[in-house]
Amino acid sequence: xxxxxxxxxxxxxxxxxxxxxxxxxxxxxxxxxxxxxxxxxxxxxxxxxxxxxxxxxxxxxxxxxxxxxxxxxxxxxxxxxxxxxxxxxxxxxxxxxxx
Numbered sequence: 001x002x003x004x005x006x007x008x009x010x011x012x013x014x015x016x017x018x019x020x021x022x023x024x025x026x027x028x029x030x031x032x033x034x035x036x037x038x039x040x041x042x043x044x045x046x047x048x049x050x051x052x053x054x055x056x057x058x059x060x061x062x063x064x065x066x067x068x069x070x071x072x073x074x075x076x077x078x079x080x081x082x083x084x085x086x087x088x089x090x091x092x093x094x095x096x097x098x099x
C-alpha cells in the first residue's frame with residue numbers, strides 16, 4: 001500500500017516539474033532524492049513511460065553534453081490532472097493535519 005501511495009506522490013511531483021518545463025529522468029531522480037525518496041532508474045523510467053502512455057507526459061530526444069537524453073513535458077491532460085490533484089491534496093492535508 002505504501003509503495004502505491006509513494007508512486008502517486010512521485011507522479012504528482014513529476015507532473016509539477018514537467019508542467020514548468022522539460023525534465024529528464026536523471027533530474028527527477030535527484031529532485032526526489034532531495035525530498036527523501038531513494039529512487040532508482042528502475043523506478044523512475046517505468047513511471048515516466050507509464051505517464052507518457054497515459055497521455056500525461058510527452059517526450060522528445062535531445063543531445064546534451066554529447067549524450068542523447070529524453071526530455072519530458074506535461075501535456076494539457078497532465079496539467080489538468082495536476083490541478084485536480086492539487087485540490088484533492090489540499091483537502092486531504094487539511095483534514096489529516098487538522099488545519
